[in-house]
Amino acid sequence: MLRLENVTAHYGTIQALKGVSINVNEGEIVTVIGANGAGKTTLLKTICGLVSATSGKVYFYDMDITNLPTSDIVAAGIVMVPEGRRIFPRMTVLENLQLGGYLNRNKSETKANMERVFELFPILKDRLHQIAGTLSGGEQQMLAIGRALMSRPKLLLLDEPSMGLAPKIVLSIFDIIRQINREGTTILLVEQNAHMALSTAHKAYVLETGRILMEDTAEKLLHNEQVRKAYLGEA
């Protein structure tokens, strides 16, 4: 479904991705784990066109989407939930969701999409007219995911959904991620919380300083010695 071939990307003169190739199959949850500065966020931003790839190719189905404008990539069915949630703080929950469905001008579809978001996150319906900046961290993360789902993506890119959230909230966010996946959305998840990510995903990649170091089923990586030492804090 999504295929990256030898993608490199730079921030100024710093090379953040040094030839990354990954493969995401339809229906999967794929995770990329790695430490701070490994290039995880850059990877997602490159896929959705917020950072331009300096070389390499990104294919979505069989379409070359390398360096297309983000609006075209969203229209094609890939949407990113940015790191740190990045909701529109002074708008209401409803306005945030409406902007998530920005590219879809069909009102009845937008309404149906919103109903689907409310099924996943009933709390958002209760908070519909609340100013988004006043929501709790967990609710903001739910809004950020709900906002992204408003465009009915085929592939959802999640950048550190556990960031800054209490462990209990993290569990419920990951439950919802699994549910979204079961309902048919493919997910590419980038996480520092390697344990949560590996126990949720089907397939996993380990990214270190811009290179893919390991690739396997999440199950296997969860029990891999090296991964356990480096990312799961075990001796």
Added chain:
Amino acid sequence: MNSYYVQILTVTGINIILAVSLNLVTGFTGQLSLCHATFMGIGAYTATLAALKLGIPFAVALILGAISAALFGFIIGVPTLRLKGDYLAIATLGFGEIMKNILLNLEITGGPMGLRGIPKVTNVYVVYLCVTLVIFSLNRIMHSRVGKSFIAIREDELAAEAMGINTANFKILAFVLGAFYAGLAGGLYAFFFRYINPNNFGFMKSIEILSMVVLGGLGNTYGALLGAAIITVLPEFLRSVSPVIAQYRMVFYGILLVAMMIWRPQGIMGENKVMKRRGQAA
């Protein structure tokens, strides 16, 4: 009505157009522009030259002025709107200075002597007809998808982009629209005062317009309207109280802005809740 009052009322109307249009750029879209008076100047000079040298009718000249300001808005907007915050402000400042120097040195603009002998066509009715049209069209824009995009860019540019909003295009559009209205105000100004020179459209005028917007409340069209009215009328009122105070009106602006930022940083009217009300109605 006393012609003095009519003049103040007319100038207030022109300033309202300037303030509500800068509010579109700075208040709604969140792009700090320090060259709004420059767009006004481009409009004033274009309209004047079109009328004086080419004999184009007043109404058409006004629109030509607005269009040429919009064109300059596009030309300066494309390279500079990649910049953010302070950097954009400095770039617009630079553009303002360049344009001022061009106006000062071109022969056709009359250099520092400016242009005189402009027919007086603007009157208070024409100005307020324009004010009405400008505010009506701004409200329509802000209630549309375009308006939502502007506000989303101000709220979080990266998130807006990630949702598929083409932020670069919308920032340029806001800039172009703002320049268009400012150019219209410039034409009205020229045809009212019958004399223009580059100093009418300098940095201080840009700051004055920005003060109106901040005073009234960034992101609120009627706040900008109120801010424009206060900043235009108050110095005149103070002039009648004491000529000394009128002389120091820039000091007065300064104090007013500092005081506002301390006690009411959101401006007199605060941010517009238009979006919210619409949201609830939906």
